[in-house]
Amino acid sequence: MIEGIAALREAYRDDQVAARYIENRFREPLGAMLHARQAQALCRLVRDVRPRDVLEIAPGPARLTVDVGRVLRRPGTAVDASAAMLAQARQRLRTAGVAWRCVNGDAFSLPFGCEFDLAYSFRLVRHFERPERVRLYREIARVLRPRGLFVFDAVNADVSAPLRGAAAPGEYEHYDALLTQPELEAELRDSGLHVQSLEGVQRRYRALSRAQVLIAPRSRPLARAAMEIIDRLGGPPLEWIVTCRRG
Numbered sequence: 001m002i003e004g005i006a007a008l009r010e011a012y013r014d015d016q017v018a019a020r021y022i023e024n025r026f027r028e029p030l031g032a033m034l035h036a037r038q039a040q041a042l043c044r045l046v047r048d049v050r051p052r053d054v055l056e057i058a059p060g061p062a063r064l065t066v067d068v069g070r071v072l073r074r075p076g077t078a079v080d081a082s083a084a085m086l087a088q089a090r091q092r093l094r095t096a097g098v099a100w101r102c103v104n105g106d107a108f109s110l111p112f113g114c115e116f117d118l119a120y121s122f123r124l125v126r127h128f129e130r131p132e133r134v135r136l137y138r139e140i141a142r143v144l145r146p147r148g149l150f151v152f153d154a155v156n157a158d159v160s161a162p163l164r165g166a167a168a169p170g171e172y173e174h175y176d177a178l179l180t181q182p183e184l185e186a187e188l189r190d191s192g193l194h195v196q197s198l199e200g201v202q203r204r205y206r207a208l209s210r211a212q213v214l215i216a217p218r219s220r221p222l223a224r225a226a227m228e229i230i231d232r233l234g235g236p237p238l239e240w241i242v243t244c245r246r247g
Contacts (some may be wrong), residue, residue, distance in 0.1 A: 030212045030227065037063075042120060046118070050115035051079070054118045054120075055077050055118070055120075056100075058080050058085075058122075060085045063122075070144060072215060075101050076101070077102075079104075079105040085118050108136065110140070114143060118149045121140075125154070125177075129177065138191050142226075144246040150245075154240050155176050155178050157180050159205060184242065188242075192247050193246060193247070202231070203237050207230045
């Protein structure tokens with residue numbers, strides 16, 4: 001999977017990819033709803049736990065960083081392997097008036113000691129196969145203080161696998177790990193992390209996707225409102241927001 005790691009890093013080093021990342025992936029109602037759920041979950045956790053030192057791994061162009069920074073007691077630390085993404089992050093943080101320390105570094109070899117109460121990372125762990133995911137978990141656990149928390153996203157195999165089986169070739173740009181809940185919990189235990197909660201997001205995904213296709217071209221606000229109603233009907237989620245604790 002080394003080639004996969006290298007390819008993923010290369011994909012996010014491009015200045016144009018970095019500049020258009022949020023617009024391309026989180027502008028439409030479905031992506032915007034996912035962003036809102038992730039930001040709300042992180043901000044709620046920060047308010048509840050009140051961590052002193054927070055680490056964001058692979059923040060990209062500070063998509064979540066701005067929201068989280070507004071509820072932190074002190075500036076957090078963001079580390080990303082892409083200089084292009086960090087440049088976008090710094091610009092966005094400056095515009096928002098939010099202070100963070102931005103560090104160019106590798107998630108597989110974090111340039112920190114055991115110094116964080118909370119770490120989080122979205123759109124990173126899911127792109128690697130199990131041996132690399134375990135490497136990431138263990139490296140993240142290393143920089144967490146005892147009982148420290150790690151939050152990330154994982155894809156539910158039970159919902160996603162049928163969707164991907166029917167997808168057109170090339171529809172999914174990067175590899176995503178598809179996991180059942182027992183598989184997810186087992187690989188985290190093997191890495192010294194223990195699941196505290198799984199918050200489901202993007203429930204009834206087929207209906208959400210249809211609402212975007214049929215309604216969003218006419219009205220994004222209306223599509224978003226329809227999606228909120230659909231999501232509240234419940235059902236198995238496409239993804240989880242995973243909160244786990246270092247033992």
